[in-house]
Amino acid sequence: MLSQMAKNLVPYTAGEQPRDRKYIKLNTNENPYPPSPSVQAVLRGADYAALRLYPDLDCTELRDEIAKKEGVKRENVFVGNGSDEVLAFAFAALFDKEKPVRFADVTYSFYPVYCALFGLSYQTVPLTQNFLLNRKELCGGGGIVIANPNAPTGLYENVSEFVGMNVPVIIDEAYIDFSRGQSLATAAANSQNAVVVKTFSKSYALAGMRCGYAVAGAEIIDGLNRVKNAFNSYSVNTVTQAAAMAALRDKEYFNGRIADVVRTRDAFCDTLNRLGYACAPSQTNFLLATVPDGNGEKAYRFLKENGVLVRWFNAPRLSDKLRITVGTDEEMDALASLLERREK
Ligand SMILES: *Cc1c(COP(=O)(O)O)cnc(C)c1O
Numbered sequence: 001m002l003s004q005m006a007k008n009l010v011p012y013t014a015g016e017q018p019r020d021r022k023y024i025k026l027n028t029n030e031n032p033y034p035p036s037p038s039v040q041a042v043l044r045g046a047d048y049a050a051l052r053l054y055p056d057l058d059c060t061e062l063r064d065e066i067a068k069k070e071g072v073k074r075e076n077v078f079v080g081n082g083s084d085e086v087l088a089f090a091f092a093a094l095f096d097k098e099k100p101v102r103f104a105d106v107t108y109s110f111y112p113v114y115c116a117l118f119g120l121s122y123q124t125v126p127l128t129q130n131f132l133l134n135r136k137e138l139c140g141g142g143g144i145v146i147a148n149p150n151a152p153t154g155l156y157e158n159v160s161e162f163v164g165m166n167v168p169v170i171i172d173e174a175y176i177d178f179s180r181g182q183s184l185a186t187a188a189a190n191s192q193n194a195v196v197v198k199t200f201s202k203s204y205a206l207a208g209m210r211c212g213y214a215v216a217g218a219e220i221i222d223g224l225n226r227v228k229n230a231f232n233s234y235s236v237n238t239v240t241q242a243a244a245m246a247a248l249r250d251k252e253y254f255n256g257r258i259a260d261v262v263r264t265r266d267a268f269c270d271t272l273n274r275l276g277y278a279c280a281p282s283q284t285n286f287l288l289a290t291v292p293d294g295n296g297e298k299a300y301r302f303l304k305e306n307g308v309l310v311r312w313f314n315a316p317r318l319s320d321k322l323r324i325t326v327g328t329d330e331e332m333d334a335l336a337s338l339l340e341r342r343e344k
Contacts, residue, residue, distance in 0.1 A: 005117075008116075009113075009116055009117065010113065010116060011113060012109060012110045012113045013109070014028065015027040015028035015309075015311050016309060018309070021307070022307070023304075023307055023308065023309040024307060024308045024309065024327065024331045024334055024335065025309050025325075025327075026308060026309060026310050026324050026325040026326075026327050026331065026335065027309040027310050027311045027323075027325060028207075028311070028325065029151075029175075029202055029284075029285055029286050029325045030201075030202070030205075030207050030325065031202060031203070031204075031205035031207070031257065031261070031285065032261070032325075032326070032327040032328045032331065033205055033257045033260065033261075033328075034205060035204060035205040035206050035209075035243070035247055036204075036205075036246060036247050036250035036253040036254065037250075037253070038246040038247070038249065038250045038253075039206070039243045039246050039247050041246070042239075042242045042243050042245075042246045043239070043243065046239055046242070050238065051238060051239075053238075054234050055234050055236060055237050055238040055241060056238075056241065057229075057233045057234050059079040059236055059241055060074070061241070061245060062079055062236075062241045062244055062245050062248075063077040063078075063079060063213075065244075065245050065248045065249065066079070066213055066215075066248065069248060070183070070185040070186060070189070070215050071185075071186050072185065072186055072189040072215055073189070075218045075221060076189035076215055076216060076217065076218065076221060077213055077214070077215055077221070078213060078214040078216070078221050078224040078225065078228075079211065079212075079213045079236050079241075079244075080211075080212050080213065080214070080224075080228070080235055080236065081210045081211070081212075081232075081235040081236050081237075081240075082199065082201065082210040082211065082212050083172070083174060083197050083198060083199035083201070083212025083213070084110060084212070085210075085212065085235060086197050086212045086213060086214050086224070087110065087111075087114060087170065087172065087197055087212075088114050088117070089224050089227040089228055089231075090170050090195055090197065090214060090220075090224060091111075091114040091115065091117075091118055091120065091145075091170070092118050092227045093220065093223035093224050093226070093227045094143055094168035094170065094195070094220070094223070095118075095120050095142060095143045095168065096120075096142055097119055097120060097121070098142070099121075099141060099142020099143070100120075100121040100122050100123045100141045100142055101115060101120055101121070101122045101123075101141060101142060101143045101144070101145060102122065102123050102124075102125055102137070102138050102139075102140070102141040102143070102144055102145075103122065103124060103125070103138075103144065103145040103146065104124065104125055104126070104127050104133060104134075104138075104146075104147075104150065105124040105125065105126045105127060105316070105317070106127050106131065106150070106152070106153060106315075106317055106318065107145075107146075107147050107150055107151065108147045108151050108172060108174075109313075109315075111145050112124075123141060125137040125138050127150075127153070127317075131150070131153045131155055131280075132155065132157060133146065133150075133157055133159070135161070138162075139165070139167070141167070142167065142168075143167050143168040143169065143170070144162060144165075144167060144168075144169045144170070145169075145170045145172070146159055146162065146169065146170070146171050146172065147171075147172040147174065147175075148171055148172070148173060148176070148181070148184075149175045149176065149178070149179050149181070149282075149283040149284045151174070151175065151284065151286075152286065152288050152311070152313065152318065152321075152323040153280075153288055154175075154280065154282035154283060154284045154286060154287060154288050155280065155282075155283060156176075156179040156180070156181040156283035157181075158181065158182075159171060159184065160182075160184060160187060162194065163184055163187045163188060163191045163193070163194040164187075164191050164192075164193065164194070165193055165194075166193065167193060168193055168194075168195075168220075169193055169194045169195070170194075170195055170197060171184055171188065171194060171195070171196045171197070172197050173185070173196055173197065173198050174197070174198065174199050174201070174202055175202060175203075175283070175284035175285065176198065177202070177203035177254075177258055178202075178203060178258060178261060178262060178265075178282075178283060178284050178285045179283035179284065180283065181283065183196065183198075184196050185198070185215040186215075188215050188216050188217070189215050189216060189217060190217070191216075191217055192217050192219065192220075194216065195214050195215070195216035195220050195224075196214065196215045196216070197212065197213070197214050198212060198213055198214075198215070199211070199212040199213075200212065200244050200247060202285055203254070203258060203285075204244070204247045204248075204254065205247075205257065206243065206244065206247060209239075209240045209243050209244065210236075210240060211236060211240050211241075211243075211244045261285050261326050264326050264327070264328070264329055264332055265282055265285065265287065265326040266281070267329075267332075268287060268324075268326065268332045268335075268336070269281055269282060269287055271332070271336050272287060272289045272324075272339075275292075275336070275339050275340060275343055276292040276343060277289035277290060277291060277292065277322075277339065278290040285325060285326045286323050286324060286325045286326060287323070287324045287326065288321050288322075288323050288324075289321060289322050289324060290320055290321050291320055291321065291322060292343060294320040295320070296312045296313075296318070296319050296320050296321050296322055297312055297314070297319065299312075299322055299342070300312035300322060302338075302342055303322075303335070303338060306338050308334065308335050308338060310322045310323065310324045310325070311323040311324075311325075
């Protein structure tokens with residue numbers, strides 16, 4: 001008793017969240033550190049009786065805080081229940097059925113799923129040999145989606161030329177806080193065509209809270225609100241709004257944990273290369289390493305059997321690689337010992 005759409009839909013495959021045993025979990029790019037202690041204070045002090053009320057459906061205070069951080073106005077900010085939801089709304093708000101959307105062949109694998117959900121067509125544009133964008137080929141369709149830094153390559157590129165084009169462009173900056181690159185949020189707010197999407201899940205360590213946002217010109221923000229209010233007006237709950245606000249305000253803690261992850265990341269990248277797991281410098285909180293014998297699946301299974309979960313993609317150009325989330329130094333040491341043993 002299912003619709004044709006539901007029957008045919010191929011959903012996104014998220015990284016495993018196993019319950020059978022305890023793993024060193026380096027497979028879904030979660031932050032290894034807890035969120036700011038001020039988030040804990042918010043949770044402890046939360047007024048449970050107020051939960052009988054619906055949340056602020058406009059997320060006014062949180063949008064003001066985000067606007068301050070991004071140097072834009074409240075009307076340039078949209079907040080959603082995780083950036084996956086914001087991305088879904090953006091696909092619905094920006095792209096038309098007749099004109100195929102273009103994105104890279106190696107990028108966030110949720111993009112084709114949104115296209116399928118909304119009946120949009122798409123064309124994938126192969127990244128270059130070095131896993132960089134083929135900029136010319138990305139243009140010419142009905143819209144463009146770019147993850148920057150890209151996942152799972154971990155590479156950052158300056159994509160400012162896409163802001164101000166005459167096609168709608170979604171720039172997914174889920175990992176920008178771990179990069180040395182500049183966010184295009186302010187530029188997007190001053191444009192007609194671009195929307196920058198960000199998340200609290202990775203750099204703010206709030207994956208369990210589900211909060212993401214978009215920064216764009218007022219027309220695109222209005223479009224996102226129209227889609228949201230046609231689907232679920234109260235998509236961001238009261239506790240999440242307060243927690244995200246607290247996390248944003250604690251800049252010192254945020255900067256400290258980013259520095260910790262970046263330091264561990266760069267050191268582990270060197271370790272991987274020393275062990276023969278070729279790995280380019282990453283601008284994210286994960287590393288993409290090529291397995292010495294080219295068998296990514298076998299390496300993934302070996303690590304899982306030994307208590308370490310990483311991500312392996314059964315996909316062209318990726319099947320000889322592992323995507324490894326940056327954990328604590330202790331976790332990375334444990335992984336390094338395992339890889340060393342395997343290659344001896
Ligand atoms: C993790 C991730 C997201 C989704 O983040 P949520 O806010 O947790 O939904 C979006 N885009 C990319 C590229 C990601 O890796």
